[in-house]
Amino acid sequence: MFDVNDPSYLARCAQLAMVLEVSASPKPGNVDRDHDYPDTTFEHFLASAIGAYPVLELAARSQSGVGALIHASARESLQWQRGGNTHFGAFVLLIPLLMAAGSDTPVSTIVENTTASDAAQFYRAFSIANVRVDSVAEIDLEDPDSIDRILEEDIKLFDLMKLSADHDLIANEWVCGFERTFQCAEMIAENADRMSINDAIVFTFLQMLAETPDTFIRTKFGKEKSIEISKHALEILTGNRDLDAIKSRIHEFDRRLIHERINPGSTADIIIGGLFVALVRGLVV
Amino acid sequence: MFDVNDPSYLARCAQLAMVLEVSASPKPGNVDRDHDYPDTTFEHFLASAIGAYPVLELAARSQSGVGALIHASARESLQWQRGGNTHFGAFVLLIPLLMAAGSDTPVSTIVENTTASDAAQFYRAFSIANVRVDSVAEIDLEDPDSIDRILEEDIKLFDLMKLSADHDLIANEWVCGFERTFQCAEMIAENADRMSINDAIVFTFLQMLAETPDTFIRTKFGKEKSIEISKHALEILTGNRDLDAIKSRIHEFDRRLIHERINPGSTADIIIGGLFVALVRGLVV
Structure with a gap:
């Protein structure tokens, strides 16, 4: 097309x-x-x-x-x-x-x-x-x-x-x-097969954050904090493949990060790269 | 620039x-x-x-x-x-x-x-x-x-x-x-001087809807209904220049329209035209 x-x-x-x-x-x-x-x-x-x-x-x-x-x-x-x-x-x-x-x-x-x-x-x-x-x-x-x-x-x-x-x-x-970035593209495409595009992005964001401490957080708050944030993301995901089931815990995590002014900016950048690759490969909204 | x-x-x-x-x-x-x-x-x-x-x-x-x-x-x-x-x-x-x-x-x-x-x-x-x-x-x-x-x-x-x-x-x-469209562009620019761009769009949307019955609603639900919806918008706006003061009534209006499946689509189109003109004339987000 x-x-x-x-x-x-x-x-x-x-x-x-x-x-x-x-x-x-x-x-x-x-x-x-x-x-x-x-x-x-x-x-x-x-x-x-x-x-x-x-x-x-x-x-x-x-x-x-x-x-x-x-x-x-x-x-x-x-x-x-x-x-x-x-x-x-x-x-x-x-x-x-x-x-x-x-x-x-x-x-x-x-x-x-x-x-x-x-x-x-x-x-x-x-x-x-x-x-x-x-x-x-x-x-x-x-x-x-x-x-x-x-x-x-x-x-x-x-x-x-x-x-x-x-x-x-x-x-x-x-x-x-x-x-x-390429791994992220595959995760987004897989997640988008079983949930809305919004939820697929949020789910992949948590997966990426759980896997690798965010270096934007590390720069602002140190290595320890960046590792702790990734552990928090992992705890939320563990045993769950359904976003609806964990949405209240994600909101709670969101409130915590906003309160502490912690933003996983590097993970968001990787998500953008992954989304770009997924779209070029045919992901349709 | x-x-x-x-x-x-x-x-x-x-x-x-x-x-x-x-x-x-x-x-x-x-x-x-x-x-x-x-x-x-x-x-x-x-x-x-x-x-x-x-x-x-x-x-x-x-x-x-x-x-x-x-x-x-x-x-x-x-x-x-x-x-x-x-x-x-x-x-x-x-x-x-x-x-x-x-x-x-x-x-x-x-x-x-x-x-x-x-x-x-x-x-x-x-x-x-x-x-x-x-x-x-x-x-x-x-x-x-x-x-x-x-x-x-x-x-x-x-x-x-x-x-x-x-x-x-x-x-x-x-x-x-x-x-x-040109009138709408001026209203958006004026409203954006005293509120956020989001609120300026919402406020202008209500102003446009209050002023002129939406013809997309008319096509789906008839002329009477389109006039009634404009009256509802006007009631919300009357005496108010501050969006925060009427936000709960706008949410209520939103719930009503969604429940009745009434969407003022033509008014949204005019807003897009007005936003385009306002942006070309220098509105900056």
């Missing part, structure tokens, strides 16, 4: 992945259709997802320029809404996935082929998006001289991601061939 | 208008983020809005072909979701608005210049979208011979709309220069 290499088709799948992810509710700790943050609302995420279209389409037509595309997507997102950073982590996954899908080049090749210029652009994107991260030991993400060092020492964006892979889920995807 | 004639910018404004409209809650009687119909869900509306992008962009590049563009948008919408008709009325407003915005031609000129071929395409779109309408007295919308008659007698799409203008809000917009 669709030409799955068509850049416009792929860009719309990416938009829809972002819109479905932020809509899915109750999604513990994160912005969803029933929960805003004080400065960043559900509508900010919708506008960001829609505003990014031209960059998403350009990515699906490109085989190089990952860093510039990430920078452009972050900039476009910020022009469409006043809620600040909404999709930075998602763009870091989606841009190479779009490039791979548009060209039938493996996504691992796309990211391995990145350059120092990509790394420099990535740093610029970082500073405009105002993202919270752990600086990697070797390179301070908040030091403007870092860009000079990257270019002088010819540090590729892929190399930078290697430095962060052990404490950043998104960087880890780059380094490990987007393994969790 | 944006080039307001850029077709991609305009297409994204149209996508965002549809996505914000369906998200706005509580929107009495209609699908919103907290209410699905049995066969048509919130997510079906999201997928339809996003899937339509290429046709919306093409419309913003076009100065003729309204009928074919409406047909293409209805078809694209149906390919992206399994919920049936979601945005037919919205497309009938958005397509000429996009054509006008992309070319700086007045929208009244765009619709007056339509041809019998546009009318024939519109009929074809009608039948694939499976929309419920009053047939106009002179031309039976469910009779396949109607297309032959349109072409033989050279009946323009604008003329067809004239035949429906007294009992169809959307047709009336075509005939009256999109007066209500």
Whole structure:
């Protein structure tokens, strides 16, 4: 029915992945259709997802320029809404996935082929998006001289991601061939066979969170807390394959995370990547 | 900040208008983020809005072909979701608005210049979208011979709309220069100055419904009922400029309409048109 290499088709799948992810509710700790943050609302995420279209389409037509595309997507997102950073982590996954899908080049090749210029652009994107991260030991993400060092020492964006892979889920995807993203796509498709798309996203979100501590939480609250949150998710899921049966416990988990201001943002980014892959492979709403 | 004639910018404004409209809650009687119909869900509306992008962009590049563009948008919408008709009325407003915005031609000129071929395409779109309408007295919308008659007698799409203008809000917009759409755009912008975008949409929806009986309700339940529903909306609004103060009464109105299966679909279409105009004029989420 669709030409799955068509850049416009792929860009719309990416938009829809972002819109479905932020809509899915109750999604513990994160912005969803029933929960805003004080400065960043559900509508900010919708506008960001829609505003990014031209960059998403350009990515699906490109085989190089990952860093510039990430920078452009972050900039476009910020022009469409006043809620600040909404999709930075998602763009870091989606841009190479779009490039791979548009060209039938493996996504691992796309990211391995990145350059120092990509790394420099990535740093610029970082500073405009105002993202919270752990600086990697070797390179301070908040030091403007870092860009000079990257270019002088010819540090590729892929190399930078290697430095962060052990404490950043998104960087880890780059380094490990987007393994969790593809696994997530299969889980979403499987869950969507037996429940609504909303519930399939929420269920997969809990499964992913239970499996791997969220590194966005780790950055803000430390490793211990991120592990504890994953255990909480696992407790809710254990012995249950039906979302309705655990919905009240998910709501309780949601209230806890909101109260403690803990948001599993990296897990949400992986869900967006997984949804994109599932949609391209034929998942229909 | 944006080039307001850029077709991609305009297409994204149209996508965002549809996505914000369906998200706005509580929107009495209609699908919103907290209410699905049995066969048509919130997510079906999201997928339809996003899937339509290429046709919306093409419309913003076009100065003729309204009928074919409406047909293409209805078809694209149906390919992206399994919920049936979601945005037919919205497309009938958005397509000429996009054509006008992309070319700086007045929208009244765009619709007056339509041809019998546009009318024939519109009929074809009608039948694939499976929309419920009053047939106009002179031309039976469910009779396949109607297309032959349109072409033989050279009946323009604008003329067809004239035949429906007294009992169809959307047709009336075509005939009256999109007066209500532009009025709605101003109301949304005004309301958004003093409340959240969600509340501004809900408030404007009630204002529009209070002012003009919904013709989608009229088609399904008769003129009396459509007038009674508008009176109910007016009662809720009277003396109130604050949404929070009337939210419980809006929820009650919502429950009533859902119980009686009454959905003010034409009013929702006008809201989409108004949101599009407001976004193009600079409304930022």
